[in-house]
Amino acid sequence: MATSSKMTNLMRLLAPGLIVLMAGVSPSHAANVESMRLWAAPDHARLVFDLSGATHANVFSLANPDRLVIDLDESHLDTDASTLPLEGSAIEAVRTGVRDGGGLRVVLELNRVVEPRHFVLPPNDQYGHRLVVDLEYPGESAVENPIDPIEAMIRDQEMMAQRSNTQAQVQAQVPGSEASPAVPAPASVEVQPAQPHPQRDIIIAIDPGHGGEDPGAIGPGGTREKDVVLDIARKLAADVNGTPGFKAVLIRDGDYYIGLRQRTQLAREQKADFFVSVHADAFTSPRPEGSSVYALSQRGATSETAQWLADSENRADLIGGVDGNLSLRDKDQVLRGVLLDLTMTATLNDSLSIGGQVLEQLGRINRLHKSRVEQAGFMVLKSPDIPSLLVEVGFISNPGEERRLRDPVHQQGLANAIFSGLRAHFERNPPPASLLAWQRDHQRRPTGNEYRIQSGDTLSSIAVRHGVPVGQLRQVNDLNGDVIRVGQVLRIPNS
Ligand SMILES: [Zn+2]
Structure with missing residues (x-):
């Protein structure tokens, strides 16, 4: 205990001097690229440079053809950029080279318009110094099959109708809310009826x-x-x-x-x-x-x-x-x-x-x-x-x-x-x-289970998944051969 606190005191005395000394030696030291990592999302790609130290990066776009240039001062590449998994990203190819006057230049050849963004990250538990380059795709959704805009509109109407009900209930419950001039009456809220x-x-x-x-x-x-x-x-x-x-x-x-x-x-x-x-x-x-x-x-x-x-x-x-x-x-x-x-x-x-x-x-x-x-x-x-x-x-x-x-x-x-x-x-x-609400209201409860065929399904894969013999699946659904179509609903007998 005593030893360690002595050490700490010693460090406290020495530390400010050390920092000054180090800063004096090299204000901008070489930071090499030790590895590169890439992740492709539907709406963006993230390229991370793992660096041996802090450095300054200059990132700019070039058109015809679309490219993104990443210049790193006093750096060289200690990794193979050609092994990056580019598939599904906006990056068609990665070229690297030494700039005139030294430093590393990385050129990303792009297959689409991107909005680039970059920032550096200090070391954490897992990684050291990093340069992160995000390529964002304007107008893209982060999900693969975004909701149809018309469906979204109908759902908004339904949700608004539900919330207007809730609001009316709450206003009836909150004491004095009807008398309060700050709260408009529910009638002033115009809500389109749901379909x-x-x-x-x-x-x-x-x-x-x-x-x-x-x-x-x-x-x-x-x-x-x-x-x-x-x-x-x-x-x-x-x-x-x-x-x-x-x-x-x-x-x-x-x-x-x-x-x-x-x-x-x-x-x-x-x-x-x-x-x-x-x-x-x-x-x-x-x-x-x-x-x-x-x-x-x-x-x-x-x-x-x-x-x-x-x-x-x-x-x-x-x-x-x-x-x-x-x-x-x-x-x-x-x-x-x-x-x-x-x-x-x-x-x-x-x-x-x-x-x-x-x-x-x-x-x-x-x-x-x-x-x-x-x-x-x-x-x-x-x-x-x-x-x-x-x-x-x-x-x-x-x-x-x-x-x-x-x-x-x-x-x-x-x-x-x-x-x-x-x-x-x-x-x-x-x-x-x-x-499901419609089925309930019309007493149309499905007997057993139903399955809606998706692309890639075969009759035998559906049979295996539900633990039902193919023959029985055919019989219950009046199927002669193995031909099924996407979207078709099959009845799944209880096994
Ligand atoms: Zn978790």
């Missing part, structure tokens, strides 16, 4: 955690969380898309990173009815195992409410509808809080209900780490208007579970369990104007 029963799909936003530079947890065998959760999320999306009345939006569909707030923002843009984030747990000891399901905690929600209120001027469309008809900007602060609380509480109740169903289904195929839905202040769950869950499918730090998490059959089982849980919830509580 009668468009039989819309219930949209499930599926968010595979981590990605790109962020591998998530890493198992003892080297399995990366970002990879297994993407596999499971894709299987879950196939389940969702294969079921009439449901549609999946994959928030991440590749190896790239998306900010936590952007993930819920994307779900909101895609008019999702539900958001599920898929993760794998890790612990310092190899023993813990099993699945857990999280919803947002009230405590986290409460503090987020305050922040959300502060931000609401900039994004009134969240609660008010896109064209601002129901904007709360001009309303009484108290009423605004009550409205938001109500939305938040309703959303949280849905999250907990769906979470319970998901947990029950997961418990049938996997050990449960926690036997009830846990609540915590996960950033990715902090969306006041979309019911959200975070599913930790298992412990990647447990060697046995790590192996299972890589197994496609187990991954499919986890996907099936998650979907069965949320499907059970939505069959009991179908959103207005959804196909």
